[in-house]
Amino acid sequence: MRKVAFFDIDGTLFRWQLYHELIFELKNMEKFSSDEISQIDRAFLGWQSRNKPWREYENTIFDIFEKKLTDISLDDIVLASKKVVERSGHKIHNYTFKLLKDLQKKDYFIVAISGSGQGIVEAFAKLYDIDKCIGHLYEIIDGKFSGKTKRYTFNRKAEIVREVVESENLTLKDSIAIGDSYGDIGMLELVDNPIAFNPSKELLETAQQNGWKIVIDRKDIAYTLENQNGSIILAKTDEF
Known part of the structure; x- marks a missing residue:
């Protein structure tokens, strides 16, 4: 054994966090609406400036991602994952x-x-x-x-x-x-x-x-x- x-x-x-990188890559690929992008950016800046706790930021972007997932194709997820790993896997x-x-x-x-x-x-x-x-x-x-x-x-x-x-x-x-x-x-x-x-x-x-x-x-x-x-x-x- x-x-x-x-x-x-x-x-x-x-x-860092793979799923955070994935969400931001999908954002760069314009797979979120302008309102969703604004929410993601505000949450990230709030955490970076220490005005929001990590957990609140994490929950915000994860909720947006999961609600949007049915509108994102499997091919787009595969492509975004590939880009993230190629760029940041090291x-x-x-x-x-x-x-x-x-x-x-x-x-x-x-x-x-x-x-x-x-x-x-x-x-x-x-x-x-x-x-x-x-x-x-x-x-x-x-x-x-x-x-x-x-x-x-x-x-x-x-x-x-x-x-x-x-x-x-x-x-x-x-x-x-x-x-x-x-x-x-x-x-x-x-x-x-x-x-x-x-x-x-x-x-x-x-x-x-x-x-x-x-x-x-x-x-x-x-x-x-x-x-x-x-x-x-x-x-x-x-x-x-």
Whole structure:
């Protein structure tokens, strides 16, 4: 049985968010109305200027995208995904990229789990020879988006981990998972070696409570923090 490693993509391997890039590419392709474009731009500027919280911005653009999806062709989504990956697929974190390559050399089965859409997740995962990728899956009927979702990944990562381990005949012995947000906690709880990467407040608190490894990636240095006797100490630095 092969050992397994689970990677979150958005904010963990990829430096930004694939679905945000996809939405803005569709905006550039004029697939949204002028009013929808104004809403997207206002939400983005509100977050950038710190006048709106991240979650409000994220919910705004995601709601616009999902409501518009039935009016956007599958071909346009494929084209936009291709453009995003070609333009931005190289924008990855040094630490997680090195971890990915090291684990591939050790013959780990690599799984990417993301809240971004399955199509763009597949395009990104292909760049890095990831064995299996699981993203948010929208229903397609007769080549068109129906407006319904076939598979959610948000808050289901623990369930997905169990499903993949069983279906691919993998072992959780020496397993690894890395993620950056609250939604990754369930996945991290199931593996032998969880890593909280540039963690959100909620994930940082959980990592500290459970003694998980914490990694802060900044420019060309990654700082690894570990729990020793109830205290968080700097255990290692990696330069890239």
